[in-house]
Amino acid sequence: MAYDRYVAICHPLRYVVIMKSCLCFLLVLVSLFVSLWEALLHTLLLLSLSFCSALEIPHFFCELAQVLRLACSDTFINNILIYFAALMFGGLPLSVIIFSYIHIVSSVLRMPSSEGKHKVFSTCGSCLSVFSLFYGTSFGVYISSAVTDSSRKAAVASVMYTVVPQMVNPFIYSLRNRDMKESFRMLTGQTTSLL
Template sequence: MEPTNHTAVSEFLLLGMTEDPALQPLLFSLFLSMYLVTILGNLLIILAVSSDPSLHTPAYFFLCSLSFNDIGFSTSTIPKVLSNILTQDQSITYGACLSQVCFVIVFAVLENFLLAVMAYDRYVAICHPLRYTVIMNPRLCVLLVLVSLLLSVADALLHTLLLLRLSFCTHLEMPHFFCELAHVIELSCSDTLTDNITVFVATCIFAGVPLCGIIFSYTHIVSSVLRMPSSEGKHKAFSTCGSHLCVVSLFYGTGLGVYMSSAVTDSPKNSAVASVMYAIVPQMLNPFIYSLRNRDMKQALRKLLGRTGSLL
């Protein structure tokens, strides 16, 4: 088949997880519920931290940044899914698809960096407690988030610009519920060696390096905690890291699950279901993990809900 230039491509088709009309209302309700829980949960975290002066610390500043990112991550995918189900139209325009690819990469990479920054914050708090306020000053905190954002945007723009040079054939059906970089590359009729190499290198750098930073931080944290003389001190130190460790395990665990799913099975539907686990589920559960495992966050949420209730 003779490839056509990408300028002739007007739209892609997102086939989603099932084409069974009887299941569409169920899927709509499921995605809508997950989206609302994600938005409300992360907004509550942001409002609770903003309204409680005792939480105006680097750790909670990074938590708010993570909540903003989780809202953006979910918003980059779920509204289009809901729109397609509601209108019974599986199409997404070429421009919208590339934009979605770009935003998904930005938020996914930024999530990696924020989790690494949060691990570094815990490392400084536990291993260098006397110098914590000096090291984790407001300027450094803002700089870490801004640099993370800039690197994420640069990576997303690189992949998106490489996609612009690709040509596509007439088979433009994507067995997925959103435009994912790997699936868009697979649809191309062009030589995609450069794109695939770039994806591999970028994944090693923008996912591997933050993960190594997290492992490095927790290696030193565990070593420092084990040297503490009192069991109470050990428990307190580990409890400050519990929520972050759960979030890290959830994010990288689901990401590894997607990779294993695509490697083990050839079923596109199974791959689409697995992608829900990393693109939606962690962002929905993060607020619950932090609010249920963190005593200070529980108190801040009670105060916020109490003030809101009194106003109503």
């Protein structure tokens, strides 16, 4: 999505030539293949571990880090793979997103029309808010799990990055609609007048 925005804003006249349907299909296919391969690798390495008698995970889903805590055997390779996967599938996309948005902002600042700038920033603002919500909550979960050992706090934090961004995503993208913006302004204006 960040690459699509980058091409649309930085190379608008070449957008149709660059973003062909075969490239979009290839981007989706590579993303699907890499994520399936990574999940399969984690699962196969997890199957080689032996587990202790207490097999209760204090989560509502089987998060890999919580499953590894139950293992009695050495999980060093699994942890290395988790850090490598976090770097490759978290850090690399984040750096591409940041790189593309730096180019977008520099292109927008060179635009002469303030209306064009506003339109571009409103279009990219929703994408950027979804990205920051997802990466911010994910980063917060892993930092908090390193600091605290509370399983309840870890479960609540996991809900924050697995459920909240996907729930808020349609709301954020619908705010680009002019009617939705007006309705939201009216709603917030009525609520603030009640307070």
